[in-house]
Amino acid sequence: MTSTAAESHPAHLGHMLLFYHMLAVASLQIFILSGNWALAKNINFYNVRPPLDPTPFPNSFKCFTCANAVDNYNCNRWAEDKWCPENTEYCLTVHRFTSHGRSTSVTKKCATRDECHFVGCHPHRETGHTECVSCCEGMICNVEIPTNHTNAVFSVMHAQRKSDGSRRTINIAVLASVITIMLL
Template sequence: MQPWPTVAWVLLLTLIADWLKTAQSRDFTVKDIIYLHPSTTPYPGGFKCFTCEKAADNYDCNRWAPDMYCPRETRYCYTRHEMNMQGDSVSVTKRCVALEDCLSTGCIEVDHEQHKVCTACCEGNICNMPLPRNETDAIFSTTSPLSASSRLAPSHLAILCFSTIVATLLIFSHI
């Protein structure tokens, strides 16, 4: 057999292997958002969140999320990420939520299932692209200050203050 057909086969197999590795990549980028979710806002301050219920992983959630604006009564994007002990995704849920649903972010261990569940909230258009995987990621991030001037009812302020005090105590108890 001549060497050229053998070399051609090796090159062809190398190209196929590289293509398969690229085709199976599960990263989701900002470029994907612009391509998949273009539009203008239906009302001032309108925003979108990735929205899915118990998707297998982040890619499936973000890829098939409906391209719809959040209801006016919501203000934040919520993410719940359940992982097995190896850190692999078991379930991903994302949606638009009001403030009340964002007051208890963080991670917990679900002992009887040997799973870890992390929840996070963010404020901004499609800000819930990444998944929370640990205490550093599982946070409530806002772009505007939380205050009475931002239409919070007194009961919401009390809950927020209480949650902040509890979170601070938990942090200092681990130091």
């Protein structure tokens, strides 16, 4: 009967198992860290803003809000920073301006789908002013004001809830787990 080196030295077998275990843990850490590094290089760190307050309900959002501000700058500057009510889905903007393009009033608010049926531009015969209405979907999407038929629209985004980065991280973690199990 021949014996191998591992059978004749039980301590050597323990060292081999410890080595494989450490190799598996190191491999797992490398896979996880490489995935997080790949995600971090795609982040614009100059525009990252942590939430100031927790969201009140799932899919909640904020809009610029003001009533009859003199122009867009003053509306956005003094807009109240609060979450939209749960029954709203969009941000609505109403812009009234003269025939020379000078703003007379800007109103922005959270809106329901029904309130967004009146998008577009409409002249007012008695005042000579034009009123343009737009609606948009998304967090603080109503930064700009509508000024013509091109931007006085109902803009709805169909964004994915999960980014490619989150799926990549999950796949790397699964791969690292499988490799770890195979090495043990």
